[in-house]
Amino acid sequence: MQLSNMLRFKMGWAEPAGPSHEVVLSSRVRLARNLSGRPFPGRSTPKATAAVLSEALAAARKAKALAKAASILLEELEETERVFLVERYLISRLLAQATRSRGVVVGEREILSLMINEEDHLRLQGIDSGLCLEKLFDQTDSVDDDLSRSLEFAFHPDWGYLAACPTNAGTGLRASCLVHLPGLGLTGQINRVLDGLSRLGVVVRGLYGEGTKVTGDLYQVSNATALGPAERSLISSVSKVVGTLVQRELEARRSLAEGSHGTRLEDLVYRSLGVLQNARVISYEESMQHLSYIRLALSLGWKIPASLDAVNELTVLARPGHIQMLAGRALDAGERDFLRASLLRKKFS
């Protein structure tokens, strides 16, 4: 498979179609599964790891929802291609590093995907637009059923699904949403609101998960542990927290758009547009800040030469690995900043 072909197709979640998509860029559900009687990938032998890969790929081919999926073997990829897949949320940085007998199965529109031999033998993911954790759980749950017909999962009657890391044991479920909170940022409420979230059993992180920076007012909200409540109850508690965040953010946006705040916001938005249309050199972080204001304005219904799906997609297209994939080769930071600026000018002309 030629990975650069993926550049020509829109990622499913980028289309602003789901509920509350004006605030929730994407929802993501992930199930961790391990094969019974096999060592976890981190403690496995090359031979055992290879066996898991081939069994998992075979099982995936039989899963209905993955019928048209593409199978990608990590060891066949260049470094730039692995970075590209990380940026598209299809593989983790961990999988990108340990490539031997590692793989990923990518479904249509990149909504469903299955990492093989990451920290756990299987990591099944569903990602889509808006606040749609229930729907994604149904979809991944159905793939999980199909896979379990071919594979025997490590499951303990008391502990539930076993996983390499205890925080993933139990349901093996992580539910997260990528939320855009420029309104709470600009009205100075963001830190107070995020502090409040930690008491509600959720964790807040930057754009690319643990230890990554918050950029472009984008935050990842997910459940803190996979143990304990049943899947639907975990899903529902994350959904509720995110639902409340959506309300708070929309209130903040309304207050920003009104009265004397309005001019300040208009100034921010149009200056951002001016930079996106004119810069000749721009970093990812700076472009994300401008895209954040553009996205905010679009959600308020302002008539500006941009669309929500283009802006959503650019959060990924403007990343270093995607810029390299566009160029067809590895680039230094200066070259990337130059090409990123060209890409943005084209998109906003």
Place this chain on the structure above:
Amino acid sequence: MQLSNMLRFKMGWAEPAGPSHEVVLSSRVRLARNLSGRPFPGRSTPKATAAVLSEALAAARKAKALAKAASILLEELEETERVFLVERYLISRLLAQATRSRGVVVGEREILSLMINEEDHLRLQGIDSGLCLEKLFDQTDSVDDDLSRSLEFAFHPDWGYLAACPTNAGTGLRASCLVHLPGLGLTGQINRVLDGLSRLGVVVRGLYGEGTKVTGDLYQVSNATALGPAERSLISSVSKVVGTLVQRELEARRSLAEGSHGTRLEDLVYRSLGVLQNARVISYEESMQHLSYIRLALSLGWKIPASLDAVNELTVLARPGHIQMLAGRALDAGERDFLRASLLRKKFS
């Protein structure tokens, strides 16, 4: 006279017509003169000051080069109008404060002007585009001759023309140039170059003279003292220093436009254009910085939607007093920043 009418006409110096106008926005020559046997304005009685005003106005009417000039009495002006005249370099801040029996005579295209009862009884000024101190000295010298036919100037055979401040005594001459040095700024040479100037008998100041900030990479270079050498020798030494500055600046611009620097410069210029075309709120200082890069690009022959004369004019039109004059009333800083942004968007659309 309706001062707001002046907004409809271009100031003579703003037209980029003079020698080295790509670096030298304007040259200015000023002659200080006092009437014999009268106390200086700062020590005068109201009656004596009024007498000087009326004699000076009568003499100005007879000067050939001021035949079509407008006479403005400061006490008839609003505060906003006095600020407006200061910004157009037609009166000093000192004259704007002490209004009684103070006046200014403004010639065609605002090239020649005569302040009456500032620090000295008469301050005759010539201001025009480019490096043209000699020409301006000829013009003011000729008006000076005409005035001396109606007025008896205080002159001492040893000390020359007397003046309220000793630094102006002797020739009564100040010759200055407003130079645009973004190239020396961007290449990091500016401080070294300016330090060198102080040893050449010139003084460097900000845009509106002593104690004002440097903004938009604009510097005023003038002779340090009026005493000593003859007028033409003073003029020639300032011209020489400025001529050298022009060469250094043009070299810096060329090196900026070349190679990898070129992209950085292009980025600065187009970002500035983006801000000028899009901002909804902007301060004078910020707009001057952007205008500086636009002016630099125009001087390098870049095709951008702007012209040198518009940019020259905006260094004055974007000032607080001019924004107020456009609005027809006094404004607070927030209102001015809003109207300034509208004006700039219109000019760069």
